[in-house]
Amino acid sequence: MTGPPPDVAAARRRVRRALGALAPGDLVLVGCSGGADSLALAGATAFTAARMGLRAGGVTVDHGLQEGSAERAAAVAATLRGLGLDPVDTVAVQVGRAGGPEAAARSARYAALDAAADRHGAAAVLLGHTRDDQAETVLLGLARGSGARSLAGMAPDGGRYLRPFLGLGRASVREACRLMGLDPWSDPHNTDPAYARSRVRHDALPALEEALGPGITEALARTAGLLRDDADALDAWAERAAAEAAPSPGELDVDVLAGLPRAVRTRVLRGAALAAGCPAGDLTAGHVAELDRLVTDWHGQAEVHLPGARRARRAGARITLAQQPEPPHGAPPGTRPKGR
Known part of the structure; x- marks a missing residue:
């Protein structure tokens, strides 16, 4: 018997490994676009989950960005049902503009997946990202000058999201899709040079392979794993340090912060800013650097203005993060009180 x-x-082995911590009867949902990677994941999950005593369903998200997207989403849903997945949801979303088209589509997609998981009480949502996707993510992070957390790429296990194929190459996953007899859809956005990820996939990575030799994809993915270990350790250290550095909500102890390595201190400062109400998407490395100067290079300078109408001020050995006061009555819009 072969x-x-x-x-x-x-593919099946990776799915089994990813689902190993779940309990019999748990429901898992496969996020499926209809592309080869996510279809292979759906096929592998349909086979594996049943043999593990798990229930498996699927979700396909219609971003509404291309003509005929609703019909394609319906066809994907039919394929998922044909694999035996149940429940299967088709969710139409409206894609905004915040952060650019790729980020906006991603935000809308994850919101839809989260809502579907909540609606069905799913224990996990599986995504079909491959090792090649991981390498592209790392390269995009390098181009932006991102820190270790961003360069760590996508986590194989990120809360409710599981990515079983992060250790597999795209070619292997697509061959698995073909061998399972599934007919994938090719998204034209994946080859559109208007999108940064498409340019990385079709131009940057092949150029690096040609200049430096084969193995770039594997090396970038391996780098992501190493940096994730480092980032996890630093985040855990910062979490412990924050408990000591924040004697009360909205206050930070300068003496405690000054004794921390910068990599840990800036994590504490960023966490404090977020806890004070700064929007995560607007809080930049520049803002955190200015907060850090209140600790390491303070000469009585004025307050630091932060996103979300927040501010940070130092008085003695305390930094206070709070909402900015309203401008005086009759002052022009946008007027800020002068620091003392």
């Missing part, structure tokens, strides 16, 4: 082809076996 087993499945190697690529199919590898």
Whole structure:
């Protein structure tokens, strides 16, 4: 008796490993666009979950960005039902503009997946990102000058989201899709040079392979794993340090902060700013650097203005983060009180 082809076996093995901590009867949902990677994931999950005593369903998100998207979403849903997945949801979303088209579509997609998981009480949502996707994410982070957390890429286990294929190459996953007899849809956005990820996939990574030799994708993905370990350790250290550095909500002890390595201190400062109400998407490294100067290079300078109408001020050995006071009555809009 022969087993499945190697690529199919590898896909199923990765899914089984990802679902190993779940309890019999738990529901998992596969986020499926209809592309080869997510279809292979759906096929592998349909086979594996049933043999593990788990229930498996699917969600396909219609972003409404292309003509015929609703019909394609319906076809994907039919394929998922044909695999035996149940429940299967088709969710139409409106994509905004915040952060650019790729970020806006991603935000809308994850919001839809979260809502579907909540609605059905799913224990996990599976996503079909591959090792190649991970390498692209790291390269995009490098181009932005991001820190270790961003360069750590996507986590294989990020809360309710599981990415079983992060250790598999795209070619292997797509071969598994073909061998399972599934007919994927090719999203034209994946080859559109208007999108940064498409340019990385089709131009930057091949150029690096040509200039530096094969193995760039694997090396970038391996770098992400190493940096994730470092970032996790620093985040845990910062969490412990924050408990000591924040004697009360909205206040920070300068003496405690000054004794921390910068990598830990800036994490504490960023966390304090978020806790004070700064929007995460608007809080930049520049803002955190200015907060850090209140600790390491303070000469009585005025307050630091932060996103979300927040401000940070130092008095003695205390930094206070609070909402900015309203401008005086009759003052022009946008007027800020002068620091003392």
